[in-house]
Amino acid sequence: MFKPKKESQNEAEFVFIEDLVPENHLLRKVDKYIDFSFIGEKVRPFYSEKNGRPSDPIKLIKNRNHSRDRSKGIEEIKQSVISSFEKQEDARAYIDEICQIYTRYRRDQLAILLSVIKSDPEWINQALQKCIYEKLYSANDFRDVVNYLSKSNTESISAIYKSNIVPTSKTKIKVTTRSISTYTSILEGVSNE
Secondary structure, X not given: OOOOOOOOOOOOOOOOHHHHOOOOOHHHHHHHHOOOOHHHHHHHHHOXXXXXXXXXXXXXXXXXXXXXXXXXXXXXXXXXXXXOOOOHHHHHHHHHHHHHHOOOXXXXXXXXXXXXXXXXXXXXXXXHHHHHHHOOOOHHHHHHHHHHHHHXXXXXXXXXXXXXXXXXXXXXXXXXXXXXXXXXXXOOOOXXX
């Protein structure tokens, strides 16, 4: 159904400080080259060993987001992921949807996709189609589908291989037969013989 979007004064916009800080900013260089581990020993006298919650003073000072690999921009990573697929338009739509759903974690989502592409490239095109069909818009779902396809195909190949093995000689198996009374006595039942 088509409905025109209502204008609203209460619209929100997500802005990530990480995207506002240029790649060559001084703070990024500081974070890259300074080891903050000395802070723990400096502030230890100010923390109680018995009272309060355990905390890591380095985490209080250091922003953990800078620990991620920021050498490539998000658009560059997206293009790298998209170029790995045969149907690049489908891949672009799929990745755009993931980035829209996981706006804050899009770099992490793209990193997962890249690692899957590197580890199991032969299954990514089938997994993409399956994820689009099943509406599985998450890098973790994509990874799980690739793992499933890889595992199920490997099992089916080994099953086919095993089923094609034909014995070279006749096997001599002697089958023993028992009367029904043997089974009824084991199961403590009644026989109609």
